[in-house]
Amino acid sequence: MTSFVITVPGTFGVDITDSTKSTLESALASQHTDVSESEGLDLLTLNEDGTFSVRLEVEAPDRYEAELNASRILTAALKKAGIEESDAPLGPPAVTGIDSDI
Template sequence: MTTYVITVPGTFLHDVTEEQRSGVKRRLRHRDPQNTDLGEAEELDLLTVQDDNTFSVRLEIAAPDRARAEADASRLAESALRDCGLTDEDAVLGPAVVTGIESDY
């Protein structure tokens, strides 16, 4: 099993409240990349939102391979957004990418 740091980019199509942002972070806190060597060294934030409403969700995912890690991260990010009341019309996600690998070997 390998631990990956996965970045899921997206765009908020409408303004989101601080409560919604906090809700997303709260739902994903257990996957915070700060728990990895890369996350700690790079001071990665769980959720980063830019002025133009683009955002990045960064998650720590343990998976047998890259494809599974990316799929799991996308699913978790989408679920957190939806749980906070953000639909596909409010927040669109891009493809997940590996931004770090921490092997258990």
């Protein structure tokens, strides 16, 4: 297995309170580990115009599975934070870091 840092962009169509942001970050915290923390990456970047990006570290056999897993994790975290999928459309995930024993 390989550790991938995946960046998933999106846009909030609703206002995000500090409480909602905190709940979202808590739901994603387990995906912010060795590689992403050592690189000093922020888990969630929220811009003034409502756009955001989330950087998650996931274990997967390949890039495709890593991107799918990251999207699933983010979708579940958004739901847990009370944000409907239609209120936070996601853009295509991208690999922004890889840590492999190979």
